[in-house]
Amino acid sequence: MRYVTALGIVLFAALLQRFFVVYQTIAAPYNDTITAESCILLGEDTMFSSEDVTLWKEGKAFVSSGDLGPLVAWGHFPNGSVEGIAHPGAIFLVDVTGIPSATELDITGFPSWRSFQPHGLFFSNRTQRLYAVSHGFARGGSRVEVFNVVSPTEEATMKQLPSLVYERTIASKDPQQFFNVGLNDVVEGRGNDIYVTIWLERPVPAHGKHHPTTSKEYVDVAIQETATLNIPFLHKTCVVYHCVWDEGSAPETPATCHAAAGGFWSANGITISDDRSTLIVNELFAKQLHVYDIQGTGSLVERDVIELPQLCDNIEYDQATGDITAGCIPDVITALKALASTSHADLPQAKGSLIVLESTKNADGRQRWVENPARSLLHSGALHPSSSAAVATLGRVIFGSPIAKGVLVCDER
Numbered sequence: 496m497r498y499v500t501a502l503g504i505v506l507f508a509a510l511l512q513r514f515f516v517v518y519q520t521i522a523a524p525y526n527d528t529i530t531a532e533s534c535i536l537l538g539e540d541t542m543f544s545s546e547d548v549t550l551w552k553e554g555k556a557f558v559s560s561g562d563l564g565p566l567v568a569w570g571h572f573p574n575g576s577v578e579g580i581a582h583p584g585a586i587f588l589v590d591v592t593g594i595p596s597a598t599e600l601d602i603t604g605f606p607s608w609r610s611f612q613p614h615g616l617f618f619s620n621r622t623q624r625l626y627a628v629s630h631g632f633a634r635g636g637s638r639v640e641v642f643n644v645v646s647p648t649e650e651a652t653m654k655q656l657p658s659l660v661y662e663r664t665i666a667s668k669d670p671q672q673f674f675n676v677g678l679n680d681v682v683e684g685r686g687n688d689i690y691v692t693i694w695l696e697r698p699v700p701a702h703g704k705h706h707p708t709t710s711k712e713y714v715d716v717a718i719q720e721t722a723t724l725n726i727p728f729l730h731k732t733c734v735v736y737h738c739v740w741d742e743g744s745a746p747e748t749p750a751t752c753h754a755a756a757g758g759f760w761s762a763n764g765i766t767i768s769d770d771r772s773t774l775i776v777n778e779l780f781a782k783q784l785h786v787y788d789i790q791g792t793g794s795l796v797e798r799d800v801i802e803l804p805q806l807c808d809n810i811e812y813d814q815a816t817g818d819i820t821a822g823c824i825p826d827v828i829t830a831l832k833a834l835a836s837t838s839h840a841d842l843p844q845a846k847g848s849l850i851v852l853e854s855t856k857n858a859d860g861r862q863r864w865v866e867n868p869a870r871s872l873l874h875s876g877a878l879h880p881s882s883s884a885a886v887a888t889l890g891r892v893i894f895g896s897p898i899a900k901g902v903l904v905c906d907e908r
Contacts, residue, residue, distance in 0.1 A: 545895035570703030615680030817854030847882025
């Protein structure tokens, strides 16, 4: 009996310690002295969310709008958009080179039988491809959709908008790897390959978390609904998959995927250096960036872990400077309340922030990153609650949110 009691005390102490770690994450202080003073909201009538932001050119960024809040709650209904049901997904171009604007882009060639509800985004300067994680539920499942970005000519259009032409779909040969809503973010590798993050331990029910139909789905929903408090009980099973497909294969041919990195509570945002030598993965709840060297085979060797000052979501590698920008969630408690909503109306005013990790060199000449607090930027959440994506360009910051309408553009100073 004494041994059982002692074991119980040890287990309780271990769980208490892990709860303390979670509490520190949720209640972490943040710098509220460097605040955005001039912000405007764009596209609030046509853009029902702005999950991720990735730069196309200086001053211009692609934004994903998958309306994931209602989608995850209610699943996919093909009969159109009504209250509580997700609006059709889209890709927008946000242009801050002059008077800021947000315009939905034309997509051609996308299979009509599949739903497109984009989540994480990556634009490749090498191949001019745009990669988008999409959650189609009953109409396509969770996959990565690939588009060719066709730049305009002066003769073609006065607005100078690019168009997106469907190229292929990347699904796994093993359906259990790409389970429903499990994919989060994606980057292009060195050839016909990608790296994609898994951010959930369990799938979202096929008909949305409000419509579980099996005992397993009821358990999955119960755990997901209290995800943050359940972190101590999670098994750190989230991974980064490396997926490869054959050159010249049909657009719907599944890829071969294997876990290139693992042991995450939630592998979230991901980015890659322009020379494809370094991969950076954001572990959401741990407030850490994991830095990997990419080997010739595409395998990963971890070389560094960067501690973040607050909980962050999407990350972006600046190809011009080598800096990393991160969209962060300084007020996690309020953000969780906002994420629990399935409506765009009356969202709690969760603050959003940008942090910048500047590129520098180690003594051995290898690249490393150090936060520059002077370049951080915080907005109040009044115009755009619960931002979790942010990129800086031309003295402005573009903020995206998975649940708020539109996209927020703020002057850096």
